[in-house]
Every structure is written in C-alpha cells, then in structure tokens.
C-alpha cells in the first residue's frame with residue numbers, strides 16, 4: 354500500500370513528555386469529593402487514603418478494611434446497615450462521610466438489551482456509561498468513560514465533537530461500574546467461580562483514558578482489589594487512541610488488556626481520522642505495542658478498526674494492516690461505522706467488510722466483524738455524547 358511512511362520513531366518518549374501530559378491533566382481536575390455540608394465521599398479513595406480518614410477520627414486501620422468490604426464487596430451505601438460496625442460508630446461515620454453514587458439522569462435499554470445510563474455528578478456534569486450484553490451468554494461488558502467530553506476530535510466519533518469539560522475523578526470512574534451493578538442488582542461482588550453478569554470492563558467510553566491516567570489508574574486498582582469488586586486485570590481492557598508515552602506506564606503498573614484505536618494504515622489518513630497521529634505516528638504507536646508488558650498470544654492487543662466506506666476499507670489496506678501488525682500479538686476488531694447526526698462518513702458495505710476480514714484472518718489474525726450494539730439508543734461505539742459543556746471564562 355502506498356502512503357506516507359511513518360515519521361521516524363522518536364527516541365524522546367521521555368519522562369518529561371509524560372510529565373507534560375500529567376500536568377495538562379491536572380488543569381482539568383474533578384471537583385473535590387466533599388459535599389456542601391462538609392461530608393467526604395469515601396468512594397474513590399485508595400486503601401491508604403481510607404485508612405488515613407479513619408486515623409483522623411481516631412479509628413484503627415482495620416476499620417478501613419471493614420468499610421472497604423461493605424462499600425466494594427457488599428455494595429452497601431448506608432452506614433446504618435453495616436452490621437459488623439458498632440452502632441455508635443456507624444452514626445459517627447454517617448455524620449462525616451457518605452458513600453456516593455452518580456445520579457442516574459436517564460436509563461435506556463435498547464432492543465438488543467444494551468443499556469445506557471446518563472450519569473450526573475455533583476457539579477451537574479454528565480457522562481454516559483453502557484452495558485453491552487454478550488449475545489450468546491448471560492453476561493456482558495460495561496463501557497465506562499474517563500472524561501467529560503474529549504480533546505482528541507477523532508473524526509468518526511460523536512464524543513469528539515464535544516469539547517473536553519473536565520476529567521473524571523476515581524470515584525466517578527469506579528462509580529459508573531457500581532451504578533451499573535446497582536441497576537442489575539449484582540451485589541455482593543461475585544467471588545471465585547460464581548459467574549458475573551457484569552463480567553468485563555472496557556474503558557472505551559467518553560474520553561481518552563491515558564490523558565486522565567492517574568484517576569483512571571486509581572479507579573482500576575479499586576476495581577481489581579480482591580477484597581472488593583475483585584475484577585481481574587484480564588477482564589479489563591483499556592482503549593487508547595495512541596498516547597504513546599503513557600502506554601508503557603499503563604502496562605507496567607496496571608497490566609490490563611490494551612486496545613488501540615488504529616482505523617488507518619497510513620499516517621496521511623490516520624492524521625485525518627485520528628488527529629493524535631500527528632503527534633504519535635503509526636510507527637511509534639506500533640513500537641509501543643510491541644513493548645507493551647504482558648502482551649502475548651494468550652493476551653493479544655486489540656486493534657480497533659472502524660470501517661468507513663471508500664475511506665479505509667480497501668483490500669490493499671487490509672494487506673498493509675497485516676504487514677504493519679507483523680510481530681505483534683494482535684487481533685483486529687472490525688467495527689461497522691455507527692452514524693450519528695452530522696457524521697461525515699458512511700458505513701462500509703457488509704461485503705467489503707467481509708473481504709477485508711478474510712484477508713486479515715488469512716494472515717492469522719482473528720478479525721471479528723463487530724455487530725453494532727445499542728444503535729437505537731445511540732449507545733454504540735463512537736456515539737456517546739452528553740450536553741455537558743465547559744463554562745466560558747466569566748460565564749455564570
């Protein structure tokens with residue numbers, strides 16, 4: 354496939370660049386997790402922070418352990434029902450703390466069982482969270498968001514038309530999964546071999562998670578903690594548009610599965626579809642994938658490829674994709690483009706998608722054609738968007 358050769362891989366994916374990304378994230382921090390009446394939300398605190406809160410009221414570290422169990426294993430929101438804690442202390446906890454949840458502004462269930470929640474936070478900002486049931490089994494994935502809006506403006510994505518308003522805090526990220534579990538009544542957290550209905554998390558909703566790394570990582574550590582929700586890292590997939598400097602850190606520290614929004618095989622085209630490519634071109638992105646800790650044939654990196662008619666769906670592009678992926682334990686998800694009002698693309702025909710898939714498959718890469726889910730409630734890939742907008746400076 355002809356096309357612009359990727360820019361040489363930058364050797365300067367340095368700590369300084371990571372610092373810059375983290376500093377920028379800090380400009381969009383979530384509001385403090387304290388209510389107007391002064392009570393502190395305990396959801397989203399690390400274990401150490403929870404212990405510190407207990408120490409501040411003269412309680413021993415084991416109280417934090419007890420609370421962790423009630424909050425994340427039992428899903429309890431009311432201190433009064435925490436029967437392993439003495440009544441007087443329960444009352445004292447309720448005076449100082451809350452166990453927060455987002456407000457469910459709307460809940461819609463699509464014809465195929467996909468469920469979408471519009472969740473609202475204390476400052477009125479909203480995001481969407483989606484449960485995508487497996488079509489064959491009684492389980493499914495919860496797709497969670499990490500930012501209100503997004504900075505990246507991927508052209509096929511509805512969320513990308515919404516400016517970044519702010520990052521979500523750890524409480525808000527883990528709170529989406531907890532709210533979804535509330536909706537299905539999946540408490541206490543299933544243990545060991547007990548099947549889970551909400552069995553996987555895909556961090557693929559609104560926003561670029563690696564542009565909000567610290568809060569996302571904190572939330573995922575809470576989700577993975579074996580004494581609480583206890584979802585294994587193998588059941589969590591984080592999707593990035595290719596924030597190369599943060600990918601190593603994500604793999605090293607969290608070890609979750611990685612998905613990469615690729616969508617094009619030349620830099621020229623990817624610059625247009627995923628503008629972040631101008632900063633981190635395809636070659637640098639694929640090098641980061643080759644280095645990704647924990648990737649193996651058993652744990653392949655997923656490459657997301659949205660099928661855009663006449664844009665990126667030719668057979669030559671399928672062959673080039675195969676060439677690019679050589680040496681990476683990979684699978685390719687072919688996603689029929691999900692239109693949204695005003696979107697600039699059309700969905701590839703099924704026949705063309707099947708031809709593309711056959712080429713990728715023949716090269717030894719699994720390349721399922723994703724069935725669109727939740728289209729009737731605008732819950733499918735790339736369709737999420739809320740009315741939240743960033744206040745203009747000086748606006749009331």
Ligand code: SF4
Pocket residue numbers: 503504505506507510511512513514558559560561594614735
């Ligand atoms: S695809 Fe992801 S990173 Fe790109 S604009 Fe949409 S939400 Fe942002």
